Amino acid sequence: MARTTFLAAALIVPFFALLTSAAFDMSRSDNVAMWVLSGYWGQKSKNNLSLAEICKNPNVNIVLIGFVNNYFANNNSMKFNLADNCDAQHFACQALEPDIESCQQQGKIMLISLGGGDQSDPWTFANKDQAEGFAKLLYNSFLGGNDPNVPRPFGKAVLDGIDIDLENGNSDHFDEMIAAVQAAAKGNSDSKKYWVTGAPQCQRKEPHIETALSTVAFDALFIQFYNNDCGLEANGDMSQYNFGAWYTLMQTSGVNKGVKLYIGAPASASSGSHYVDSPVLQKFIDATWANYSSAFGGVMLWDAYGAKANNNYDQQVKHILTGLKPAGTAAAGAAADQPTATSSSAMDTTESNTAEATSDVTVEAPDATSIPNSETSSPDMADLYRRHRAQHGHPHEGLARV
Secondary structure (H helix, E strand, O other), X not given: OOOOOEEEOXXXXXXXXXXXXXXXXXXXXXXXXXXXXXXXXXOOOOOOOOHHHHHOOOOOOEEEEEEEEEEEOOOOEEEEOOOOOOEHHHOEOHHHHHHHHHHHHOOOEEEEEEEEOOOOOOOOOOOHHHHHHHHHHHHHHHOOOOOXXXXXXXXXXXXXXXXXXXXXXXXXXXXXXXXXXXXXXXXOOOOOOOEEEEOOEOOOOOOOOXXXXXXXXXXXXEEEOOOOOOOOXXXXXXXXXXXXXXXXXXXXXXXXXXXXXXXXXXXXXXXXXXXXXXXXXXXXXHHHHHHHOOOEEEEXXXXXXXXXXXXXXHHHHHHHHHOOOOOOOOOOOOOOOOOOOOOOOOOOOOOOOHHHHOOOOOOOOOOHHHOOOOHHHOOOOHHHHHHHHHHHOOOOXXXXXX
């Protein structure tokens, strides 16, 4: 095999909230993925928030490192983007190896995110061969592979899986790519569990990963309820909030019936449109939990930097999630006895007083029928997505390119 090269731009690392690598439990409903609870890290300057600092945050369960922007089959190379967090162009990111391993020891799940907002080269696999070629490159670069001809940007650190966040192109042949990653692991006697997650826009007809949603078995979807007409509303209006449509779609899917669905939200007003204060976000969380507890996985925040600057917004959200009361039945049909922000005492408050300052907030329980659950309840056209991109930029651009 010819020596593989990376075409680098900048690194983005998304990250989510999890427990420890050994203790991580995808069946829980209080995980925070970052982007911050589920969160991304990498596109901001390393001087703003280091990966090591993020991993010390007890509110974070999943960390996504982004991005691998694209794959070029003609020379078996990938475009790798980590901003100034390391010299990705020359694969000089080995300094992050101990941070990644430390994160995993502290119970975080570390994923490599594919896609991002780079518009220069739409992501497309022309055929199965290209998808399988990339899978081998990906496995040997970031996962458990050991091909001496493939450079490993993070040294010996082995990431825990793959996140798909396409903002252009399409996800054709992604099922074959994932299958090839699994085959590479099996061929390498690698028994490690590799997680597969996705970050679709909230429109039901997602313009870029629609194909993958029906062909790839995801462990979790971080639905971006921001920068779109179906996004969260600061006044608590749920008329366009279509978590129910996503639940229905996944329940009727042959491959994703058991997938965990996360509410994706901006971590600050500067992180993206449709930012809501934590008491309003609690209203959305409570209503979602009341109706779809079996599928609800937690909250994904874009991103870690915004959360820290916004009075540790991730801590506020984690406090709400740990206060959710056990649901009597899966996908309950009534919003009885909704939790408030005062219902949890499990929140770690050693790093800030944010949770204490907000602990007296009580949000009126929403009616369980307030969440639309039909596909007609929200915009679902690709041109709507493009219109919003023209107005607001890439959904992650507010933080990715500051």
